[in-house]
Amino acid sequence: MRRSGKTAVIALGGNAISPGGKSNIHEEFANTRKSMDLMLTFIRNGYRLVISHGNGPQVGNALQRVELARGIVPETPLGVLVADTQGSIGYMIEQSLQNKLHDAGMKKEVVTVITQVLIDKDDPACTNPTKFIGQFFTEKDIQPLIKKHGWKVRYVDGKGWRRVVPSPQPVKVINSRLIRHLIDGGAIVIAAGGGGIPVYYDEKGHLEGFDAVIDKDLASAVLADEIKADELFILTGVDQVALHFGTPQETYLSQITLSEARTFDEEGHFPPGSMGPKIHGAIHFLERGGKSVTITSLDRIDDALHGLTGTRIVPD
Numbered sequence: 001m002r003r004s005g006k007t008a009v010i011a012l013g014g015n016a017i018s019p020g021g022k023s024n025i026h027e028e029f030a031n032t033r034k035s036m037d038l039m040l041t042f043i044r045n046g047y048r049l050v051i052s053h054g055n056g057p058q059v060g061n062a063l064q065r066v067e068l069a070r071g072i073v074p075e076t077p078l079g080v081l082v083a084d085t086q087g088s089i090g091y092m093i094e095q096s097l098q099n100k101l102h103d104a105g106m107k108k109e110v111v112t113v114i115t116q117v118l119i120d121k122d123d124p125a126c127t128n129p130t131k132f133i134g135q136f137f138t139e140k141d142i143q144p145l146i147k148k149h150g151w152k153v154r155y156v157d158g159k160g161w162r163r164v165v166p167s168p169q170p171v172k173v174i175n176s177r178l179i180r181h182l183i184d185g186g187a188i189v190i191a192a193g194g195g196g197i198p199v200y201y202d203e204k205g206h207l208e209g210f211d212a213v214i215d216k217d218l219a220s221a222v223l224a225d226e227i228k229a230d231e232l233f234i235l236t237g238v239d240q241v242a243l244h245f246g247t248p249q250e251t252y253l254s255q256i257t258l259s260e261a262r263t264f265d266e267e268g269h270f271p272p273g274s275m276g277p278k279i280h281g282a283i284h285f286l287e288r289g290g291k292s293v294t295i296t297s298l299d300r301i302d303d304a305l306h307g308l309t310g311t312r313i314v315p316d
Helices: 025-044 056-068 078-103 139-149 176-184 216-226 258-266 276-287 298-305
Strands: 007-012 048-053 110-112 116-118 131-137 152-156 160-165 188-190 197-201 207-209 231-236 241-243 251-253 255-257 292-297 311-314
Touching: 007 025, 007 216, 025 048, 025 078, 025 298, 048 078, 048 176, 048 216, 056 078, 056 131, 078 110, 078 188, 078 197, 131 139, 131 152, 139 160, 176 188, 176 216, 216 231, 216 276, 231 276, 231 298, 255 258, 258 276, 258 311, 276 292, 276 311, 292 298
Parallel strands: 007 048, 007 231, 048 188, 110 188, 116 197, 231 292, 255 311
Antiparallel strands: 131 160, 152 160, 197 207, 241 251, 292 311
């Protein structure tokens, strides 16, 4: 039976765990503990929580370990590295939040779900890879890897050749029914880490992994829709969304409607590599019945919940 209280998906940005992407494990734990202080704000405000998170720095480090160990230990595919980092980051969040709940005298279960996310292997993005991963190579060093693995690569001026992988749209969260069941049972769930493990159905109806990366905010929006969350919070590096960002005409937005979000997006205010996926995730969620999306920084959660900052996007 569904319990009372609003359900929210909280999409943590990379700065929640690894500001700048160079933190060691001790620093990552310290950052995670700080972030979990702020998660208590949601719980005290009566929310039932699903927490998603980025994994860019962590999966990048894992991939570099694979590349540096090539020829010494068996190689690990990208999808398995996403699964690995879902587990390790989930562990940090889970333990840190459990300890915060203990200190606050709150009795709640916290669980991490290693999450597969369905993609369409015929998505046009799969034939036009754009996401750089791994280290830079000389042309001489990368040619054998292209031949062996079928890599797609691109040249970066002044740095060398680097592998690129697709970033297809998330279609469905394979584990969403289980996640909903856990929430209804009162648990706080950590899921869809790093955008989820990309998978597709083969001709036998079997799930297979796919070397790609899924945007974390888009996957969080799909998850929020499938578990029928009330609200989606996307936590990033800025307090509010802006029009004409970084120009003298910069204008911050406190609240906009779904239609306004679509219009501003069509006008080109939200670049693909930064605010674009967040706005697209918000649009996806609201079009399917979500009640609101809030985009703000991690440190301003409490202020955003009281309407003092953040950008709130609501249905028309």
